[in-house]
Amino acid sequence: MEIGLTHYLVLSTVLFSIGLLGVMRRKNLLMLFFATEILLNAVNVGFAAISHYYNDLTGQMFAFFIIAIAASEVAVGLGLLIAWYKRHGNINLDAMSSMRG
Amino acid sequence: MELYLYIALFSPLVGALFAGLFGASPKTLLTGVVNSSLLFASFLSSAVLLGYVLNGQTVHVEMMQWIAAGNLYIPFGFVVDQVSVTMMMVVTTVSTVVHVYSIGYMDHDKGFNRFFSYLSAFVFSMMVLVMSDNFAGLFIGWEGVGLCSWLLIGFWYHKESATWAANEAFIMNRIADLGMLIGIFLVYWNTGSLQYDKAFAVMPTLDNITLMYIGVFLFIGAMGKSAQFPLHTWLADAMEGPTPVSALIHAATMVTAGVYLVVRANPLYHMIPEMGLFIASLGAFVAMFAATMALVNRDMKRIIAYSTLSQLGYMFVAAGLGAYWVALFHLMAHAFFKALLFLGAGNVMHAMDGELDPFKMGGLRKSMKWTFIMMTLASVALAGIYPLAGFFSKDAILEVGFVEHHYVIYTVLLLTAGMTAFYSFRLVALIFHGEERYKVFGFHPHEAYKFVLIAMSPLAILAVIAGSFKSTYFDMVTKILPNTEYHIHSEVTEWTMIIGTQLFVILAIFFAYKKYINFKGENKEFEKRLVYKVLINQYYIPYFYEEYITKPYRELSTVFWKKVDMKVVDATVDCIANGIYKAGENTRDMQNGNLSSMLRWMVAGTVILLSLAVAFGLAVRYADEISAVLSGLGA
Amino acid sequence: MFEAIAFYLFSILTAVMFYITVTTKQALFALTALAAGMIFISAFFFILGADFLGVVQIIVYTGAVMALYAFGMMFFDTTRELKERSGSSLITAGLSILSAVFVVLIFVAPIVSTKIQVTAPLIAGATNSQSVGMVLFTKYLVPFELAAVMLLVAMIAGIVLAGKKMDRSLTLMAEEEIMIAEEANRKVLL
Amino acid sequence: MLSHVNISLESLNIATLVPMLIPIMGALFILVLDLFKKDQSKSMYVMLSLLFVMLDFGSLIDFSIDFSTNGTILGYFDMMLIDGLALLGQFIIVGASILFIPLALTSKRFHEFSYPEFFALFLFMISGFQFMVATDNLILIFIGLEMASLALYTLIALHNRSKSFEAAVKYFTMGALAAGFFAFGSMVLYALTGSVEIHQMAAVFNADEFANLPFILVGVVFLLAALGFKVSLVPFHTWAPDVYEGASASMAGYMSIVPKIAGFVVVMRMFEFLIHSGVVWLNVVLYVIVVVTMTAANIWALVQSDVKRMLAYSSISHAGFVMAAVLIGTTQANSALFLYWILFTFTNLGAFSMLWISRQKNLAAGQSSDHSYNKFAGLIKVAPISATIMALFMLSLAGLPPFALFWGKIYMISAAVSSGYIVLALIMALNSAIAAYYYLKLIIYMFMKEPEIDIDNKVYTMNSSVALRTIIGIAVIGTVFASVVLNSLIEFITAFVYNSGY
């Protein structure tokens, strides 16, 4: 059984969906950030696979930059969380709804 | 001659403005005197013009342009010809008398100056009406007299009934004016001009239907002003105004404007005899109809008003049957004696502190000798007894009916003549003869001022002698009106008719005297009869109008405002606005501030777009299969 | 054959790990599962011949990112269970499954494009790291440098946000309070 | 084996990087300066930043002259793309930044401005947006986007109060999701075309005659979601009101303009060729999104009780309005987009500045939020000039002639009408009518009501300083006298857009 591009794309999609699931249901902000990491990782798999099947490095480049972006996001995200936590003592998402309407 | 024309026309206007200046100030005799003199000047000018016209010449001037738009050209143009000069004479004569009379009559009224202003304005309007050389000018006068009538009927504006009557008169006239206006439009669009001469010159080329329409609509206008059925109710109510007003406007001049219109438009009506017949029939009907109401009425002025209505019916009969000169002649004669009658009634009213019910009077001939004489004279003239004015004019109309073979009309008119005599002398008997019932009510009657009586005397004289002008008049006026002479071919028939009529009328007079000269108590039994009830309630027509037109109109208006405008039209607009706002209120919870749901919205949006994409993608990919399946289904 | 076995094995492993990450109530489990999943992902990179990427994945993610998260977790004290209301889990699950289904539905059909022009082809005979380096420092130099700046930005942001100066807010303090605070600050510094 | 790469330096056209490098240099300069000499006055940083940004603007002018003579400039392995769109986008980005920076010079102190890092991050952000618009490579777009966004999140949070953290976290989290979408969408398109450059993709699609339409649509959907988030299209707009409310008013005003224009340029690059290639689906979907964005945002704006939140929704609505240009896709429409946005910059920034000038530190009794409507009740009595200026901005936003946005509006509607989108034009027009209501509401509060809350008169100009007043003055002039420069503006924009092939 040959593993084709389609397999990888499907895998990527499934992982992406898992990430979406996490994004939507997580109330703990930290764990919500985990889910966004999953999203990006899922995409990375796809890029690597396409790159492989097309014999093209662009995909790998994209994946590489996505990793860099993910890393930066973590830094900023954690910074925000720490600032919030210092003030409110929690990182619960539901506690965060002073603005509405 | 133009100078005289302008003097005749504008001196009343000058008077109106002059008096108007003092409108709000307390009474000044000056206004009365000045206005009367100006009217007299107008009268003199008219007389000069009459002399001029009698020589067979006419005056036609165009003062200035009024309205010009497109092909329409309306000037302020005035014409003094045989017809208008007749009217001018009538108007100026009666109004001069009434002006002088009013100085006495309105002596104690706060609105003395105002009254003269209105009265002169009325005369001016009436002069415009009769002198105009086009339909638009006629309409100016037409509306102007309507306005003055409104002002004068509602002169005592603190009285609810007076203002009500004024409004009724104005609005009813307006209904008719619409007809008139439509008639004018028809004339313009079919003949291209509103000038009498030009329009009438073109009319013979028009088809009959158009002419019919023109005739009908113009006559609707005439019906309103002359208070013909069914627009007659305002006239009786108009008696709320001061009595000189009733004499001038609602007896002698304004109400005859309708007749004047038909006479003026004789070339038109000549071409549509069917319409003429209708006019005549309506006239005959109104003559009878009004007379019946006069029979039982208990209001002095209303009785005279109904009598006026009845006489207007006569005039329309004549005009409708093509005897325009007869109509005009009766108009003139009627103006004199009816004005006299009203002025006399005014004297009586004055003497009785405004009391109008003749049943509360009686025996006044002792204290008001001259008034008694003059009113009797007027009544005799009205009844058409030889040799007074009424005889010559009214008999002529009867003859017209007979000669034209409209025997039904003739019969109706004859009967009406009897009734006329009856109610006139019923009134005279109740007021001047019999017991002095007024004493019960504590009245102290007194004769009017001397100068008032003197002022009335020209009318009295004219009421007596007007008949003698007949041939002069005929010669003059038939220069522009059809000069049909109405002679009954057999002398025997003629004499039988004249004598028969006279006898019939005299009989009616005696009957009235007999019944009312020694009137004691009221005839309760008679009052319970249906006939009496119908008549005293004016055939329930005012009731009908109130109940089925005025009230529904008022209610419908309220419904339109409160229900339709507020609840439907406006509410719809507000509903749209509120709907939008409510939509916002109801959906703002979408933004509930919770990050999870915000993320969900975002994912949901993507998924929806995805599903659309998939659906579209599949549809494109399997387009052939789908169309095959659909065609298999017969789609 | 080996490739297939490896693919399926790692697919299942990553999916399970990630699933655990997004569902478990224990933050520690989630962190561990995430780390594991990321390592498994690097396996795909190796399978696909993207060695450089695989290494970067392990170093950056499992090394740096996970370390950061671990520090964060210690700071937040999230070892205790966090009550999560899952009132609308149906919507959540539904949406994610739907999205997967839709995309998969389309992906099961093969891509038919024949007009693809490769812009940065693999260089024959070079190792993956070599070719990556080649491309990265020619064509993708600008993004690369920019990424560096981005990391700088992230660093500054992280420092600033977590820094001590954020503890008191000038935004909320009245002008007098700020004055007093500044005085105090100056004294401390002196 | 690897062979050596020989590239001539001229072919790289390194100069194309200059506009982006200027702010980066500026940022680094500020950081270094801070290292050496602490505790400098913020005014110094403001002026430094302003200088750098103006320098940036100058370089753009230079490029635009170059562009109008030589046409599109490619640089650095075709990574950089300086065409009319890029230049116009950068003009707006940099121009709005010039107007924004002086807003830091408030007379009251706010937390963020006490950081030199604030200005550094701000300059980085500008550079990020500039990169975003000056390339058609998805990778560079993505990195530019992320760099700018990360800086922006921080800038919002630096305002340092509870709401601004909340706003930053919300924005950040949703931004992360959007980044995932962007990456996924890029992946799909990459899978289809083997390229991450938009013009290349277009070439491949056209060569294939869109054979893989379902695939393309999947990619488009994810990109639409990601970019829709950036330009706040419904239903990806949910961040906007909260973030605007949480951020400081000046920052909110800035956010309503700069990130969006960057987003619009990308959207235009990405979707314009798809629209023109007859992908009906995209037409329909965009149509619906445009209409829903305009209408729904308007409707929500109606019910707001806070002026800033209202302006947030109104900005969403304006974005929807402008998005119509992408749907219409003619040169006139695309020019209208830029015209509209330039005019919008003046008006909207002016309006937010008016809020900024009246921002007090603590709420008075009876006041529910920073900029609640009732705070402005009876303003005409207290501060007539402020009230008049605010009313001016509101009228302009409502599209009342002859103020700035009216011209943008008619040009846009005219574009719609001219390409047969009559119904869309009507919807746009009617939406303006709905919008008029909430703008009017503020005017009514200011002019026709009695003051409700007992606040000191000074509140309304609490933060006033020469700098702020100058900026507002510029905004007023731009708003009122827009018609004077309109012609040259239209000609300029049209030439740029047309020469870029849009």
Place this chain on the structure above:
Amino acid sequence: MLDHILSLLIFFPAIAAIMGFVVHKDSAKAFGVAVSVIEFVISLYLWFAFDTNVSGMQFMENISVVPAFGINYLVGIDGISLFIVIMASFFTMIGIASLGDMKKIKNLVITLLFLQMTMVGVFAALDAILFYVFWELSLVPMLYIIGAWGGPLRIYASVKFFLYTFTGSLVMLVGMLFMAFLYNQATGVWSFSILEWYRLILPLNYQLWLFAAFFIGFAIKVPMFPFHTWLPYAHGQAPTIGSVILAAVLLKMGTYAFIRFSLPMFPDAAAFFMFPIAAIAIIMIIYTAMVAYAQEDIKQVVAYSSISHMGVIILGTFALNVEGITGSVFLMIGHGIVSGALFFLVGVIYDRRHTKMMSEFGGLASVMPRYATIFGIMMMASVGLPLLVNFVGEFLSLLGFYNQSHIATLLAGTAIIVGAIYMLSSYKRAFFGEVTNEANRKLPDVNSRELLALIPLTIIAVWLGVYPKPLLEPINNSVKSVVMLMHEKAITPEGKSRIPSLENKVAMQTPEAEVK
């Protein structure tokens, strides 16, 4: 001077208004009076310099503003607009002159001067966008006037006024832009010049749609049934000066625009829609007159009467012949004067008693005879008595439409009846009868300040009723050329037959371009 007299006329009040900010509030009224008198004198000079024999545009100015999009500052007047412009400046003048002691009078004066600019601008503009600019801009001062000096419901009323008209005009704007697009299609250049647009012959279906788009904008402004409900609120809540200007000038914008835009540009559509519009006009006339009859507030009576009269104007306009259109233009002026005066009069009594309910009054004629007299004259003018100003217009309008439809005119003619009904009954309720309310017994009669406004209006009402020629002639000339243009442009047989051709041709514009 003469080359730029229109610009002077438009911008003089605006500049004065800006300068007015500096004027101390105690002198604000005097300043306003001075400015408006100067403006009025200029407008009179305009009339003096106007060549009544020329039917086309005069005093034209053309400055290119946005050549890339065909927007010009193009102004000019002809006989149709001349008198409305004069009327606008006249009403502003007497309006300011008769202002009493009001709060914030300075703001009011400044607002009025701005309003004057927009009013003159609308009637002088010959560029669609310029027209639109002034058209919309006029909403703002009016919004402020109603909203700041109005009655208890003033905010609701002002917002309703603004939003309603704003919505309508936005639809109109789309129509304008489409028209410009069609012009662009036909000629290859952008232009918003109305005179250029006149040269365009459009196919019927375009005409119909464009007509509809413009119609919505104009109909709301007029206001035509069923878009009229903002008007009673606006009038009911507005201060006297607001009502006066609203009724006298602002409403005319709609009817004027019909003549300026709809008729010459879409002659076939005008002919096509003639009867539906006539039906609306008839509903306006009768229905609103009945509603007016039911009112309890005397100001509402006048407000609804305005709508009713506007019905006649619309009818005259859509007669599509010289008589009708001339009549409707004249009636615009007549109605302006009369309803303006009536609102002034209502204001007089409102100032004294702070109520407008008729049930509060009664017998005013004996307490305030001068007031009652002027009111009476104006009322009679309103019901269309000959020799007063309204009659001429009403007569011509109805006369004109009679050529198109007999029945419709008969129905519309009931205006003279229903008008009399509500007017007379209101007059009776307020002025006649005994003085029942003690509060009314000591009311002072009109004072000299009020007479300052009322006497000129009365004189004009009579003068124009007796001698309308000075106005009628220029109007007639200009209308003739409009009708001629319409006839020439008409493409459908219906249009050709409905619009009369005139023999003696006065060349104005000959259609050139045609949209395929």
